[in-house]
Amino acid sequence: MLITLILNGKKISRDIACDMLLIDFLRENGCLSVKRGCETSNCGLCTVLMDDKPVLSCSVLAVRADGRKVDTLEGLQDEAREFTEFIADQGAEQCGFCNPGFIMNTIALLRDNPSPSEDEIKEYLAGNLCRCSGYEGQLRGIQEFLKRKNSK
Secondary structure: OOEEEEEEEEEEEOOOOOOEHHHHHHHHOOOOOOOOOOOOOOOOOOOOEEEOOEHHHHOOOOHOOOOOEEOHEEEEHHHHHHHHHHHHHOOOOOOOOOOOHHHHHHHHHHHHOOOHHHHHHHHHHHOOOOOOOOOOEEEEEHHOOOOOHOOO
């Protein structure tokens, strides 16, 4: 089955099996920030933005991306760079395995709501598992980023 989509700003067309998962399609196309974790849609490691909304690529067939825009961390480096230092400063980057999912959800959150409350941040991060530090470091990092951004 032939699909065409915009991946990280570039139009690509590929012939794929109809049962191929989006995560496999993305990894085959060089998007290695998209990781396999639980394969049950519970850890958030495979989060990508499809038409600017976060989706779990391990639970979406690649054919569902036909005609759509898909962004991974590889395509959003500049936007992510703005706040990832704040997360690292809070010690929330111990092993780094969960970071791409957290970053993708934070980008989606800040695009939808530039001034989220603590509860709104927690809601966006709830689908991501971090076995090293939980949510606290990421939460503090995002809050510090927002404080600095709003004070300018």
